[in-house]
Amino acid sequence: MKREQSAKAAPWYREPWPWLLMLGPVIVIIAGVITAYLAVVTSDGLVEDDYYKQGLTVNRRTERDQRAAELGVAADFVLGEEGRRIRILLRLHAGVALPDALSLRIAHPTRPGFDQDVALRAEGGGVYVGTLAPLTGGRWHVSLEDEKRQWRLVGDWVTGTESALRWTPLSRVTAAGN
Incomplete structure (x- = not known):
């Protein structure tokens, strides 16, 4: 059983x-x-819709980078007022006219919602001033160009390390004094 x-x-x-x-x-x-x-x-922030058009502009961007080197464009920039005000000292070869205004683009590598386009106005003597929203800490892609888009400086900037930066053509943005 x-x-x-x-x-x-x-x-x-x-x-x-x-x-x-x-x-x-x-x-x-x-x-x-x-x-x-x-x-x-969710949105794919890293994927560009017009990737083909962006690929076609690579040569034009390279020409503008080389033009900046030919003109001897170099810039120092300083953040002030708790990171809201930016002041740039622009230097060019002797005899090259300074532009009336500059355009600064600060882009986050992975979060396009934090990107900023800042118009910089001339104060005289190669000094340009603009206002930007506070930046979060981390790595940023930075691009500075003249109003006619004939030249540009590009580089990467790690915020939170230094507020004064030196910028030269075809180089990375480096901390002042390095």
């Missing part, structure tokens, strides 16, 4: 092993649904 009772086992759904074996695939399916949801709902 004891053998008959042991042969009559409980139904499968009352055993722990089938549930334990099904747990893995169920977790994978739930993770897949969550991943698909996030892929559809």
